[in-house]
Amino acid sequence: MESIELFLKNIGEGRLLEKFRKNEIDMELLKTLPDKDLKCLLTDIDLKPGTRMKIIHKREEMLKNKGTVEKPVNPENTKETETKNTGQGTVEKPVNPENTKETEKENTGQGSVNALVMSFDMKIAEQGEKTTPLTFQSAKEEKVQGVVPKSKHTPKLPPKPSNLMRAEPPKMKDTNRSVPSDLLSLPAPGPSLAVDEHPEWGSSGVYTKDKEIRLVLLGKTGSGKSATGNSILGEKVAFESTLSGKSITRVCSQKASVRFNRKIVVVDTPGIFDTTEPNEKTQQEIYRCIGITSPGPHAFILVLSIANRFTEEEERTVDHFVRQFGENIFQYFFVLFTRKDELDRHKYHLKDHIKNSPPKLISFIEKCGGRVFAIDNTLEGVELDNQVQLLLQEILTNLERNGGECYTDEMYKEAEKEIQKIEREKKRKNEEKRKRELEEIERKFEEKYEQKMKEERTALTNLQAELTNLHEDKKQKEDEMANLMERVAGYEEQLIKSKGKKRENLQQTIDMLREEIAQTKEIALQKEQMIENRMKTKYQTQENFANMQTNRNREMERARRHYEAKEDEKVREEVRTEIEKARPSYLERVGNSFVGFFGSLLGF
Structure with a gap:
């Protein structure tokens, strides 16, 4: 060795x-x-x-x-x-x-x-924090009434029963738009799950643009588009809805809510299917939609009513929309039929309704990979939650099929690049404020742990002093034993040469010394046991102290990341709102990036 x-x-x-x-x-x-x-x-x-x-x-x-x-x-x-x-x-x-x-x-x-x-x-x-690489989770495939089975080329899906479903278009890859795996699954129906919170400073859950689901609703006035948006968001008045033929929403608008532990962003597009608006206005709304949903939607949902026929007007509008983005957009398209209650009342299946639809609509559904869904916006409570969750699960399943990537193209990439510049400028202006707030968060954690760590330091100091005293006492007893042993050895030499009464007295003295040695040895052993016990306590105190430091540092780091993510989310929401409201200070700046679309919103 x-x-x-x-x-x-x-x-x-x-x-x-x-x-x-x-x-x-x-x-x-x-x-x-x-x-x-x-x-x-x-x-x-x-x-x-x-x-x-x-x-x-x-x-x-x-x-x-x-x-x-x-x-x-x-x-x-x-x-x-x-x-x-x-x-x-x-x-x-x-x-x-x-x-x-x-x-x-x-x-x-x-x-x-x-x-x-x-x-x-x-x-x-x-003991630095270990990070585990994210891996995609398989999204649960649901057999839902009203959902036409997917392409036969898609694994783990039932075979297609009709010629409505064709193989999906080739995937469009963009490694810059990968979605975290935890976005690709939903919890069971029921109340929203708790999100990561830090009660230390009263913050709420954070959902950055990489942790949200962005949906774009398309459809003409009266199709139930706004009502569908409200159902998805779980709010009755998120979007204004009416049964009349008058379009309530005139410009693209976004609403968001947290459901099933996910932040869901829904964009309602009004002017895109409004035939009373000029083409230039329709084009502007498409561009506004890009700005609001950047870095890209996870699904485009064409909303149609069971009660209405698919018209040539809708066909032309859809074709125009697709031409803006290219054929790859079909990978993310869904066709959603409202008024499912009408089908249920007549005991009519969705696929039968589709078979009797115009050929152009059937062709469009085939291009979408057969992704159709029917929804009843009159439901409430758990029934509505279950219905919406099945729709979201279908969207996430399709997202996984597309490599976990949201839709993007050159226009979206340019928009995201300019939006990030605006965000950086906003953060720079608020840099001092962010710094002060982060320091305050760190100070609170220092205060939280300082008293406990001070107690552990004091305990270590006291243990160290006690151990020193015990070692000194033990050394003293060992020295006493050594002296006693020397005396015994001397008396034993005399004992050999002694006789009579003197020998008897020497033997008594030796016996007394040996008894004293045994007592001293017992005390020394007790001191040794006490030292061993104190050392165990010392090790545990050291470990407690180290764990406190580790926990403090980890909590502070989590708090810092949480705060920064929350601030990033806030800045992104500010920019989206300003784009939605067409504020000149930002739209003019971004407008030069692609086709001057933000500039068009302002009329230059």
Whole structure:
């Protein structure tokens, strides 16, 4: 086995050999000591952080190369003893390399606490947060009445029953628009799940643009588009709705809510299907929709009413919309029929309704990959929640089919680039405010943990002082035993030469001394047991202190990320609102990027 001398020379620390020998640290101990105890030991003998890390890494490399499968023993559970030859009597002394008598004396007072805190800082640095790569979760495939089965080329879906469903168009990849895997599944129907909150400063859940579901609703006046938006959002008056032929919403508008632990953003498009508006106005609304839904929608939903026929006017409008974005948009298109209650009342299935639809509509549905859905906007409560959740699950299933990427094209990319510039400018103006608020958050966490950590520091100081006293008491008893043993040895020599009454008196004296030795030994052993117990308490206190620091740092980091994400979400919402309201200060700036669409909204 490699010697401790060779081990230290191999890492360029041969000068430490004398210190290791003085503290009885050999290769056997180095190999068997647990990691956390080894770190404390190296700290207790006043090694620098860099030197400690070299020794720890070399030890790990040595064990790995030798293919050892043994776990280092825990010095708290096993005890090696060295027998001190003191004549007739002996005292068993546990070998605890982390706490020799000399080391305990050196580490008394505040200096020892500083050394301990330094070792804890290193431990925390080594325990940095681990991140787990996100992987896509398979979205649950639901068999829903009113949903025509998907393409036969799509895995895990039932075979197509009719010629309505064709294979979906090839996927359009854009690695810059990958959606986190936790966006690709929904919880079971029911109340919204709790979101990540920090009660320390009363914040609520945060949903950045990468954590939300963006939906664009298309359809003419009277199709039930606004009512559908309200159903999806779970709010009765999110969008103004009417049964009359008058279009309530004149410009693209967005509404958002948190449902099923997801932020859902719905954009209602009014002027796009409004035949009373000029083509230029329709084009402007398409561009406004791009700005509001940047970096891209997760679904385009064409809303049609069961009660109305698909007209040539709607066909032309849809064709115009598709031409703006290209054929790839079909990968994200859904056709949603409202007034499902009419079908249910007549016991008529959705696929039968589609078979009797105009050929142009059937062709459009086929291009969409057969993604159709029927909804009853008159439902309420759990029934409505279940219905909406099935729709969202269909959308997320399709999103997974598209590689977890939202829709995007060159116009969306240009819009997102300019919007991010606006966001950076807003953040720059509020930089001082953000800095002050972050400092306040950190201060609150410092206050929260300071008292507890102060108590642990005091406990460590008291333990260290108590250990020092115990070692001194134990040393005193050992010295007393040594003196007694010397006296016994002297009397025994005299006993050999003595006779009669003198011999009898000497024997009585020897017996009394031996009894005193036994009592002193018992006290020394009690001191040793007390030292061992205090050391266990010390280890636990050290671990508690390190855990407090780790928890404090982790909570502060989570709080910082939460705050920054919340601020980012707030800035994005401000920009979207300003685009929605066509504010000149931003639309003019972005307008030059693609076709001057924001400029068109302002009339330049």
